[in-house]
Amino acid sequence: MDAHVYGVGTSHFGRQPGVAGPMLAQQAIIEALGDAEVDSIDAVFAGTVFGAPGTAQRALQTLGITGVPILTFENACATSSTALHEARHAVMSGRYERVLCLGIETMTAHFAGPITPEVTDAEGRAGLALPGVYAMVASRYEHLHGLDRQALAAVAVKNRAHGALNPRAQHGSEVTVEEVLASRMVADPLTLMQCCDISDAATAAVIGVPRGNPRDVRIAASALRSGELWDHRSTQPWGYDLMASVASDAYEEAGIGAQEIDLFEVHDAFTIGEITATEALGLTEPGGGGELVLSGHTTLGGRQPVNPSGGLLSRGHPLGATGLAQIAEGVWQLRGEAGARQVEGARVAAVETMGGGTAGIDGNGCVVVILGG
């Protein structure tokens, strides 16, 4: 049996260190249940990376949602995408008719700067916080294909321009290539405006069996794999092989190819991440990602907009909440509810979330979901 997305919701995205995770979760849940037009659910599949044990239960109890199974997942940045993937299978197998998916993360009260590596990690001790990991992705990419720093900056410029059209974005202003390149160097070649911001937010979606409601969005496919923490033996940039294999699984299940997809939400935690994602997802060949963004192909109004929401670079990246935020954008786009950032005639959307890697978040997992079709 198919599974459909009935409704989605999010809290405010931003630095809100005084607001507890359960409070954020309640904002997202209330919006999602209202959007889905349901008043009861059979199970909750929640996710958080750094949240205290039972964060989801605390939010749910206050809303009177108790007595049903409540599961909490952790899968690094792919945490709530993983919850959605599992919820979809629970619906498809007939276990549940309606599952509430939930992502919750409060980061600004915990992290002053980038996520801190665990001291037991060899990579962590070597200083490989996530900006460093992605800087090495860029270095590897440069070695393989050459790397135009203008193209890297163009990803940030594009996504911030999209985000300026998204009232939910944490950073809602446009930036120029010059501003991006002149912003503080974080990990060469990634400047500050090429790095997503930490955030506090929660996200929710209601998944269920087909019910004949035209606002519901079909989940045509979802795929999940975990990979090497650190792809020592790959010739590709970190994450490429994993993203490509998961995308291949998802395309096979959906019976479509990259060229048939109208818009993408991908994991642009850092600008280079979007470039490798567009290649791994098959929008272009390896090495073609820079030209792809410079050509306008992936800009709103182009043939295949990537991150019409503004992506993580605009929205902010509350780890466990990000996946369902991407799903929410896909749903709004396919319903035609995306307002000023609407992709005209959108029928199929792909969402890619890349989790972890090394140094503080040891997991490495990727989820690709195809919506619509």
Next chain:
Amino acid sequence: MDAHVYGVGTSHFGRQPGVAGPMLAQQAIIEALGDAEVDSIDAVFAGTVFGAPGTAQRALQTLGITGVPILTFENACATSSTALHEARHAVMSGRYERVLCLGIETMTAHFAGPITPEVTDAEGRAGLALPGVYAMVASRYEHLHGLDRQALAAVAVKNRAHGALNPRAQHGSEVTVEEVLASRMVADPLTLMQCCDISDAATAAVIGVPRGNPRDVRIAASALRSGELWDHRSTQPWGYDLMASVASDAYEEAGIGAQEIDLFEVHDAFTIGEITATEALGLTEPGGGGELVLSGHTTLGGRQPVNPSGGLLSRGHPLGATGLAQIAEGVWQLRGEAGARQVEGARVAAVETMGGGTAGIDGNGCVVVILGG
């Protein structure tokens, strides 16, 4: 399709603060894969409560287990029982043929004493760490039924006597009723020897489709529900209603009743927990749990041994690892591999894990699994 347990394994249980979680996990995984006689798996369903993000991936990568989906669950004390429950459904629905389940917890490096409540919890600020929660269970029980402190102590005496026969137990020595009652008062009426110890350990199980191997143990049923953090409106002791409803679900699925079960592993985090569990699981009526233990009914050699492993009171309670430790005991018992603590002729075993409650572990979830039959 049914799901069977192919094999189980555990690390050493004990206070081993210098040993990282992934190292413990590897001990458990290697034993479980060998016991299962498999050399590949389709997915990993792991669990930890306080472990760093990606703890499971780090353990698995070092063993060369990559490329498959790796999920990590958190459900308080019921964490690895939840992983098993979900893995069973993934096998039953045909998604995977073989799933490795994993529970990992390192506590002694993090907690000097009892688990510390979150400062945002109303209950936490009121001092309701878990010993306090269970002390209030005992107080409520006393109000409802009267409470014989000798019976409470008898639970510890019985389980420590069982644990003395279990080479994997963290506390492998017998104790007397007098010693139990004379040990330091932790939260009236619960003395130190009535409280499980924190621990560092990992546990594993391989679950798969039926393959005709007589050593494999069928999972006849599994049930999971989450409840109120704190059962303000119940007239019963905390947790009773939830345990009873989950047990009812499991018995219904298995098509059997409590009297047909040969042995039980239940969540004796505190002595009163075993008394309420035996009542909720239907071994006796509410109020009968004290007499049940005093009569020898639940002692090895009695009609329905409870916690032949020694339970959490002997084994120690590494939160996320406990559920699969209970499952492992059930498997060993049903195979006739339990050595000096073997329940003769055991054919059906029930495992109950009660998670969380309040104050630092906000979740409240219960899992009941029926093995064999």
